[in-house]
Amino acid sequence: MSDDLSQLADFLAPGVEPDDVPALWSLARAQPMIAAFVTLFRGGDEEVMVRLHILREIGHRAETPRWSPDELRRHFTYIDPVKLETVLKRLRENGLMVYGEDNLYQLTDTGRNAMAAVAVLLRFGEDEDAELGFLTTQLAGMQVTGTVTPEVLQHLLAKLNALSESFEEAVASGSEFRIVDARTRLSANERWLQKGTDLLRSLLTVDDVTPEIGRVAHAIGLAQSRLARVDAAFQRALNKIESQRVTLGASGVSSSDVMAWLRDREVSAILALAQGAFGAAPQTQFLAGGHELLDRAESALSAEVQRMEADTTLPPAQDVDQNLAPETEDLSLLWKLTDRLTDVADEAPAQRLVLGGGFAPASYRLSLLSLLGGVEAQAEGPVADFTQMPYELQLEAELVQVNQDEIAWMSAGRVVRREGA
Structure with missing residues (x-):
């Protein structure tokens, strides 16, 4: 030794x-x-x-x-x-x-x-994931020379799984900024994901692939499929955040703009902004006197009160009007919005589909459009049928002026037909 x-x-x-x-x-x-x-x-x-x-x-x-x-x-x-x-x-x-x-x-x-x-x-850019790019290029070189090992594939699989978990955590956080950062990171690494997919396809076509390499390669394919679907999850989460965004009066400034501005400030600057922003509130104390304590003790010790609390008999039956029709949900707005979507060939402004009837119906239509392509499509019912329509809502950061139907401004956006639909 x-x-x-x-x-x-x-x-x-x-x-x-x-x-x-x-x-x-x-x-x-x-x-x-x-x-x-x-x-x-x-x-x-x-x-x-x-x-x-x-x-x-x-x-x-x-x-x-x-x-x-x-x-x-x-x-x-x-x-x-x-x-x-x-x-x-x-x-x-x-x-x-x-x-x-x-x-x-x-x-x-x-x-x-x-x-x-x-x-x-x-050689990798600042926005790219150096580890993912290095592992993909290493795999490409080893494939050309015929020296692909399960160890390299395991490293690539671990990296893809780590990316999937980080993206899922960003969606689960509900933070607009984390979701946007994760989406930017996904876009910066799309070429490496596509390159890895092409490499796996050519690798699995070789006849002498060992069972271990084949097993890891199939697992990598599944991980890449999850990453390919995560962009739709980002869009749905951003649509949900957009529907909950608050605009500060008629200024055009939203709560997201305020949060982005605060994130760029130093802690000392934020502390300076908070100086004098909170007023002093009186510290009240509620003390029970002797009479209140005596009344409470008498009610707790009263045999009549205890008997009433222990009585669990049902109230007597009452006659019900047999001609009373059961309550049903009014889905007229849903049906009319479905008809509007059916007339859309390729795309249409979201404003044209949402407006009509006032603020409440417009808000209802916008909330329905945000469900297009969502997980609700796995359920059954009128709303599920609506979400399965081959369209999706794409909202933008800008605002458009409306000034009708009780609406002054709304988010710019469009409803487009999904590719392959």
């Missing part, structure tokens, strides 16, 4: 050797590559950044990959010479760079592989 493995055995339970743990042994075999990353990332943040920068600059020169010491000094004139020599010595002693017999520096295979791995991680 090597010295490194003997030191590793100190972390294991008595009687357990590193060879007894296959997953740990696979890491021990990759010790040179792990040592390269330890060399790059050990120390303070500024030391790590300088090492990565020097390694990337040396590796970027593809035409003449070898550097003389004078070329390195001239290229890195903006770095302290002593610090530069220290970094070069560290990279050389730990196998990331070599100083050849021709007195020239060049990256080793380990150093170039480490630089390539870091470059892949740094």
Whole structure:
């Protein structure tokens, strides 16, 4: 057993050797590559950044990959010479760079592989999920070379499940800002989700796919299907929030605008706004006197009161008018709105479908439109039949001026026919 493995055995339970743990042994075999990353990332943040920068600059020169010491000094004139020599010595002693017999520096295979791995991680945009993009590109490369492993697929599956859980938590929170942030995150990663779907389709068409890879690949397909449906859940949640949004008078400013403005303020600024906003209220105390306590005690101890409370007999039967018709729900507005939707070919302004009859009927129609494509479609009844119609409501952040039917302003939006309907 090597010295490194003997030191590793100190972390294991008595009687357990590193060879007894296959997953740990696979890491021990990759010790040179792990040592390269330890060399790059050990120390303070500024030391790590300088090492990565020097390694990337040396590796970027593809035409003449070898550097003389004078070329390195001239290229890195903006770095302290002593610090530069220290970094070069560290990279050389730990196998990331070599100083050849021709007195020239060049990256080793380990150093170039480490630089390539870091470059892949740094290429993703700020809005994208670096982990999802890295795992997808890694899977694409392994598929081309025919070296796809269940371990890589498991990492991708875990990432997709984590995304699904975070999006479901955003919808369950009911927070408009969390839902919008989650929707933006989903949109930024759509290309990686689509790329992963294409990779899985081509992977499952190969005849020699192992059962384990096939099982994980099918689980990834299910996770991607859930993510493909989550955008509709975002829209339904935003529609529900939109129906509950409050507009502050005729100013056009909504409660969401106020919340967004407050989120951009510092805590100290919010505290300054609250100064003097709350008035002092008198602290009242209600004390029972002797007469009140005596009256309460007499009623509690009275035998007549106790007998009345213990009496559980039913009241006498009463005659009911047999000609009284049962109450039924008035669904006339629902039927008329259904007729209006039937006449919509591709899309129609929400204002034209909602208005008519005053504020109450318009509010009722808007609430019905927000149910289009919702979970109510799984139930039965007139409302369920309405939600199953091939349309959806798309509301916008702007307001349109109405000034009729007791309505001054309403949210801009349109009702569109769903694709494939």
